[in-house]
Amino acid sequence: MNAPWPEERVSAVAPDAAALSAARGLADRWRDTGRSQALVWGRCRGSSATPYTTVVDVSGPSYRCDCPSRKVPCKHALSLLLRWSQGAVPEVAQAPEFALAARPAVRAPRSAKSGTPDPATAAQRRQRVTAGLEELDIWLADQVRTGLAQADRSYGAFEAIAARMVDAQAPAVASRLRRLAGTARADADWPRRVLAEYAALHLLVAAHRRLDELPEGLRAAVRTHIGYPMPAERVRAEPAVRDRWMTLGTRVSEEDRLHTRRTWLLGRRTRRWAQLVEHSFGAPTFPVTAPPPGLMVEADVHFYPGAAPLRVLWGARHGTEEPFTTLPAPDETGGCPAALADYAAALAADPWLRSWPVLVREVVPVAEDDVRAVVDSTGAALPLVDFARPWQLLGISGGHPVTVVGEWTPDGLIPISVFALGEIHAADDADAPPEPLRVTETAPAPDDLTSVALLGTARRAPDPASLPAPVAAVAARLTVDPPLTVLESAALREVYHRAGRLPGTATPPAPAPDDPRPLLPRRAAQRLSDMLRARSPFLPEWFAAAAPHDYRAPEALSAQLLEVAVVDPGLRGPLVRLAGTRGRWLARRNPAWR
16 A cells, blocks of 8 residues: 655646646545555546546556546646545545546556667767867867957857757757857856856867776766766666655756756765756656655665766665655855865866755855845855845745755856755745846956957967966966967866855845744645635635734745735735735845835
8 A cells, every 4th residue: 555645745746836726626526535555546526517537546656537638647636646645535445447447557667778889889979979079179279269259159150060069979068059159149258158168168078089098987977978878777787875865956947848857865874965857748747756855765876977976866765755854964064165165076076067966054045235145154155146036045044044955056056945944945936037137237357368268369379377376387288289278278277266166255134023923824825825826816715714813924935925915916915914024024125025
């Protein structure tokens, strides 16, 4: 008998917030419900005379419902799972005929192919990759020789060289070039960024030339950054790492109908980071693998080979999911300097890393004037990336220390989730309007090396003396052509600056005053959050029913209440009252809410 899912897991499989909100509204429409082994079934009264028959096989999971919805799972399947999670579905010895007849098919696992590629095919691919990368290196040197200022920075120019990399079977390199097209046209600091990316690509080409000489982990990292395939069976052949894996956050993105879910895991015993990356085409219907945020399970994971292994495939489970209310004690203070040290260690192993997960403990989020950061008790601060929405973080914190789960990047911290009072919350509301980018009107003055790249080495020679001393000492020994000297010096400098970055400083805000009113019950708060996302027409009735109790909202709901209050003047009064003192404290920090 499968144990009922917690409500968080049901929420995790919902295709969108509207479906989950609609599912909660079907609670009193069920009959003939039951569960046996891995099957959960029931009949739900709908708009037609005949009730909808819904069956879920939770071992897959897989879903079947005879309603016309194209969402998977539909609102009826979600509603049935919610009833099951609440203990409202009785256990029976044998599933009835209608449930067995409607039982959904569970997709059989695909038979594993041989993990050993055909040697002739592998050699042929490597020849194509090598030829393509050598062509790329010539293109990179030409850009620096003639000067970035004179080079064609149109999307077409980048697409042409990216297409050549696709032909050469180096898709990851092609992706980097396509992303660079936007940077080269829209970023005020584009010369430095473009030079840094060109330098990283040149370094990748140089590493590929010596691929057979590299240590095994670095060799795997180079292959990954180029785009060589890594069969799943090859990953599963890696030793399993067993731990109590805690899920600290998830993010779902979509591009060209390909949905990608990233799940950040932390081993409770090993204190090791792992990231699960799953894809689903057409709809965000992902398999049940890792627990939803806030839960952990004893399980195996298999790390992809690499110099700084992070991505994993989910393996065997060895227990049931359970909530966690604490995090592993840190080896050090766990503040801002420790987060940067973790990133530097990963970057030292893999210089092409874009980001690395960090756990920044006991920090206070700040959003004052032009400062967006998290600051620890010593005043050390990490800036947030420009596109980050800080309001959910601030609402949960209220000026008090919290632990932030995020990814550190060269552009700052990307918050993923926040751990406060024993609970994990998403660091931002995915349905909130995007935060306006803080545009830099004036481009920073280029440094000497970037100036050389802008003008071109045909007009000006690089001077190693202008570089930081450790970088200059290495650059002075380079004996390659001037364009390659610039690229290799830029690669050294970029890694030096990224790995050696120190925290900034910031001043935390005064904490929000306490609100003595009773807290809105958890289930009511979740129901309200779903209704707010769906802009339910029943919100006035909800607030009318709640008014006599004079509840205060959970801190994690503050930002969402204020977002709705801006666009719905009719509900602004009850929304602001429910947000209470925390909401008023938060509103003073966002000009859009004043």
